[in-house]
Amino acid sequence: MATQSTRHFVASVGIDWGDTKHDFCLQICGEDNVEFGCIPHRVECIDDWARALHQRFGGPIAVALELAKGPIVAALQKYDFFTLFPINPTTLAKYRQAFKPSRAKDDPSDAELALDLLQRHPERFTPLTPQSASMRSLASLIEQRRLLVSDRVRFTNRLRSALKQYFPQTLDWFEQIDTMLFCDFLSQWPTLLAVKRAHSKTLEAFFHSHNCRRALLIEQRIKSIRSAAALTNDTGIITPYRLHSLALVAQLRTTLAAIDMFDKEIAALAPTLPDFALFESLPGAGPHLTPRLLVAFGEQRERFHSAHELQQYAGIAPVTERSGKKSWVHWRWQCPRFLRQTFVEWADQTVNKSFWAGAYYRQQRGKGASHQAAVRALAFKWIRVLYRCWQTGRVYDESVYLNALRKRGSPLLLHAASNETLGCLAQIT
Template sequence: MTSVNTYTKGRNTLIYCGIDWAECTHDVALVDDSGQLLAKRHITDDAVGYKILLDLLAEYGDTEENPIPVAIETSRGLLVAVLRTGKRQVFAINPMAAARYRDRHSVSRKKSDPGDALVLANILRTDMHAHRPLPSDSDLGRAIAVLARAQQDATWNRQHISNQLRSLLREYYPAALNAAATWTNGLCRPEARELLKTAPTPTRAARLTRTQIQAALKRAGRKRGIDAEADRIREVLRTDYAHQPLLVEEALGKQMPALLVQLEAACTAADDLAKAVEESFPQHPDADVILSFPGLGVQLGARVLAEIGDDHNRFADARGLKAYAGSSPITRASGKKSSITRRWVKNDRLNHVGYLWAFSALTASPGAKAHYHSRRQAGDWHASAQRNLFNRMIGQLYHCLQTGELFDEQTAYPALIAAAA
């Protein structure tokens, strides 16, 4: 961790800034290395407020070459973007950690926004070495992070709405679920959505003609196998099922299109964001290294880059990255008792990608498959073996990103490949 530079305000001293962030206004506090409060301001969340903040920092010795470090409880927003210009170190302090520091100075649990700003400034004054500044990622890397996280959120949202729709159809329309059961992605398929729009109730679905079903498939964009698929769907829809009372069925048939509209919007958003990721991610200098790993395609690779960033000095070693991803175990020891468990505090997005990556690598890499089976034979459960495999692969990724080397199967798993052969 780099040390804070010396700033001059009448005498040589170290200056630290804390900002209590809010939606409309912010409280700012400046302290010196002795803990004395030098200045405090209440600024608005607009260009005028940002200028007041920068002028205040400049008044106390902030320069482009020697900026004053800032502690704030968020890593996003325009205020953070303004502060991150140049060489300034911005520390995003976890609100829970800030609350613990607050208790060090007051047992009455009193709280105020100016007081929180002072607490944040004192965190840097006393324990800056224990906190990590925001990484110096490139603009392209940060743009890819925005798109990859948005696409991941859209995918989760699509699945959530799809589950809601499935639950509703189980109540009154099982024929629709059976018709979509053979399709990949099920209800998220355009054919399924078009069929539900054409016949929102099972009574109407049973009256659909072969021509109407063919027309629905064509509107959904299907090009081949239309006749055979129309015959299959017609047979499924005309199978004998239990029915809700007619009035209840019609009411459910009016509720279902509302969910269908949300599902179509979620599917469109996920597809559009996936295309945006496919356009931007290959332009990144680290893309070739990431895509050389088995199990990582454009979407998963972009999510990995989004979470680890492209600042190669962010993690001191591979162990730091493994802990950040939640793949390495953690040891808890007290007296004669000790336990080794998985990590609960981690980057949840990167950890989620890790399981998908490890699962995909089982079919794409003989070495990864052999490593997984060796862990299962050693007594690991499926999830534990996958996490162990992810832990090994992310360590390999760290090495390749540091050296610029592409993944090599023989180098990554020499002993396992020889044993399998």
């Protein structure tokens, strides 16, 4: 990725950010002495400090800090005379440990180490260049939506566990419990005794009001309700778990409504970005993965010089470690996990929607790779394809790519063709 020298800056600052204060270490270009200070985490204090530096130095100032986004980053990005250089926290921790094996840590010294790293190795760090407000908004929306999805999974797991204690029949009556239908049903009839007392017409009206109009399914549910036997009649179990279930339903209902709100906002914002059509046409992308892939690549095409750089940054490219006669390969432990998750989840969706992707996945499985390893290998290949499309602005075309594989005499197509032939012979015999 592109880097930038610190020679043209009039001063450099290392910041150790915190919740209530930010320690900093400042060095003027061409001088050896450093200055230490502390900024309270209040808007007016940060603004006063920034203006004082600008009045003092006038020119551009380099700032090294341990994060690429957050309140202090947003505050400093308001000023065009600051150039921010994010430093990986693990990098700074290892650098500190190299000089302090005792693991002693102090905020001012961490600020000095961040400054020292930037001064000695400027070519290793990339200046933070914000993308457009729309792209940054979309990135934040999809990340926060994913957190809500995780909340939904957690609430449904806890709700399922609670219902198994006193009202397990509901889990058989409904295929999915992370729906408003299930939440409304349990809110209206939180126990087996309560739903048994309901009239059949009432139950039918409830299902109809929730767009469930399959007569056979409704009849089966009502019949099952009438014949259901209580797991327990112990009020010492039913009362607390009923209240627990209702509390979880309330949280789940709020989470489902929030996810729906985020989906609408994402669906409205994503199509306004220039490269949306490029990712919308991809096999298996769909309404949820299209915005995530759009954000994964972003709009700064100069950010990555090759597909391999993106593969490494996303954590898809494996890491090789060698020491003496030993050598072993493993996946990357330090990477943007949500980004890696995006590529892996989308690659998994393409197995049944792209001919060559399905053939490659089956080839990897035939070699003994696990499902996850095969999907990661497929994601690795997909990034190379998408990077080319992203750089040229050309929409992905499956037939064009298959023709390119055929012209190169790719063994992947030969392997897929032989498998299809064997499958046809097996069906005939």
